[in-house]
Amino acid sequence: MHTFASAHAETQLENLISYIHEQYPHIPVILDAKRGDIGSTATHYAMEAFERYQADAITVNPYMGFDSIEPYLAYADKGVFVLCRTSNPGGSDIQFLEVQDEKTQKFIPLYAKVAQMASQQWNANGQIGLVVGATFPEEISRVRTIVGKMPLLIPGIGAQGGDIPATVQAGKGENLLINSSRAILYASSDTNFASEARRVAIETRNSIREAVKVYLG
Template identity: 60%
Template sequence: MNFIEKLTGATRKNKSLLCIGLDPDPELMPDSVGVLEFNQAIIDATSDLVCAYKPNLAFYEALGTEGLDALKGTVDYITGTGKIPVIADAKRGDIGNTAKAYARAIFSHFNFDATTVNPYLGFDSIEPFLHYHDKGVFILCRTSNPGAADFQSLRCQVEGGHRPLFEVVALRASQWNTYGNIGLVVGATYPEELRLIRQSHPALPLLIPGIGAQGGDLALTVRYGVDARGEKAIINSSRQILYASRGKDFAAAARQAALTLRDEINQQLSSLRR
């Protein structure tokens, strides 16, 4: 089963476009709960509510070897069910030979179903990831952070005139999508750009961060992010769900937060179909 098939299966089975970002921060986690134990409790409480999970590798790398062991254990725990895809929020981008090593680590060692990559170095930095045909590759396009416009809004000369850089990235992504395993990262904090990208690239899956703590508009995200079937929008939330409580009820609180957001997304979907 490839990434898109697994994503579609989870989306339909769980009636969900919600992705939970598994970003463990010891300062926000309950006392005396380890990273792997924390993640497993969150997964157990929410696996029927999500279309994907997305660990951000930086939070695990910051914890040293113990963090990397917890990352491997987390991915193994999720993939053991074979039902929910796991996306590495790695944002890798390097020259071809180094990119091969990054791709091998993410897809062969850690066994992620998909990853995020940085296109700044061009096609040869992304190509090694694409050769894993059953894996998903999400190219950073219009990111959710405040400084995104510093580069992504710069106008570039391309075929047919001038376009902002993020549109050029989306165009190139479609041109590189030989194996049908490319998606784009587009932040919920930029709804107009999200609309333009979905309009221009109706079939690409979109990984959409920026809901919750970053303040993205949920109604606009759903309206502009989904494809014609109301799918292929992976709407991520991390802190709002993970840290709904620091008490012993953290997993139950996370479930309630995830359920609320999943249902809010579905309500927005229903309003589009009326």
């Protein structure tokens, strides 16, 4: 969230989310805040996201463990997307380290272990989803196999070049939130920004719909 341009950026964000909820009540608002802090701070971050901003879901970082995620889950009607496999260049530095799977004794990458913990240990009320980048369809497929039908938030199409049909196939065509940010936000820096952003957003949506249609046959 780039909220420092103005001292009133928080108020602007409140107003924007409120507008979306009023005009488009079927569209969930996900705060991509990537929070990760101790329980007492997380409790306040959860208040900020869900009470102040009235967001429907938030993204969180798993490095500090379950008690840094639990306060968000106290809001029973809200969603929590845990960072699992991120699509940035350094995403592999930590997430690709091999750790042992207790059941099979085999080694699996850390992101797969996070998918296991999130789906098997942390998700008592079905509020958790995972962030898995679109730049690695084979990894989306691996996560999908671990987590069953859990929702996956998938950034990395658009500016980051992820392939929509490959993403849809890897995610088995359902419970996917495929996200394009910069390709739409920066569609034009000219006076035609609104129409260009709209055009790119609609194109992206149509590509996703087409890919789902093809996948589901």
